[in-house]
Amino acid sequence: MGVIGDKLNQALEAKSVNNNINNYVWKGPKKEVNGKFEQEEIKLMDATPEQLNQFYRHCMSMLYSKDKKNPGRYHLLNIVDEQKKKCNIELFVRWIENKYKRNIPNTRPDYPRFLFLQDVRDFLNKPEALEAYPKDKYSETCIDAVVSNYPEEFSKITISGLMDGCLDSLGVFDKSHLSLNFIIKLGIWFTNAEKKELEERDEKTGKLKDRIDVIMERHRLKANARPRTLQTGLSYAEFRAMLNLKSKKYSELTTDQLVALRNKVLFRFQNEIEYHASQWEDRIKQIKEVAAAKGISLEKVNIADE
Known part of the structure; x- marks a missing residue:
């Protein structure tokens, strides 16, 4: 053979x-x-x-x-899935208010969440809307029923989720399960702008410091919490947003934190949870x-x- x-x-x-x-x-x-x-x-x-x-x-x-x-790992997966949904809802409300993706050319006027919610409620209370979209189905009915011309990233949000977001009723994001060790393991991959932002010279030698050392100093990280540079890692902006993450109401999280959580961190956390679940x-x-x-x-x- x-x-x-x-x-x-x-x-x-x-x-x-x-x-x-x-x-x-x-x-x-x-x-x-x-x-x-x-x-x-x-x-x-x-x-x-x-x-x-x-x-x-x-x-x-x-x-x-x-x-x-x-x-347990199965229950934690559900918790994290709910966190992703709520991050997305809060971002949608900020999009309505013109506080998310402001760098994209936009002709829409600012739309305060309380006013938007009132208009949504007025629409849904019309007889024809009550018949088409029963209130007991709001948790299953997507926002297509009341909103149009919105970014695809928000397409799975429901009417009940939308209302919770406008009412600031999404609750508190529980950060306790996202350990510093997990964030560190994700690593960092710098953008070109971040490479320049992190350029610092040693006062004695005049040589450029290692960027990771600069981050360690700026964020007072201990030696055993040294991140690695990884092509799959977070940008420094995302990494910094996660280091500053606290258990707060979703409406109190920064947009950078919401986007990093929704787009990368919570998905990768779920991957780790699923791996641990498979071991058990x-x-x-x-x-x-x-x-x-x-x-x-x-x-x-x-x-x-x-």
């Missing part, structure tokens, strides 16, 4: 070994012992029925928990395989209580 065929066989053999039920391992939380982090491990085939059920409950909690501080799903499959092999019944987990 040729080189490629041999490599394929080796890969298949390695996969078979890795998937061997006797190799399934449960890793406990990392603990600091004498200044070093250690992690206990136990082979699932060596686990007691009580341990297997404990591991199973933990996996299910990590996927389905609705705890506000530590939501794999662990559940392994636990079920081991339980079946050992004739152990796994207890039913009441997700509502997790």
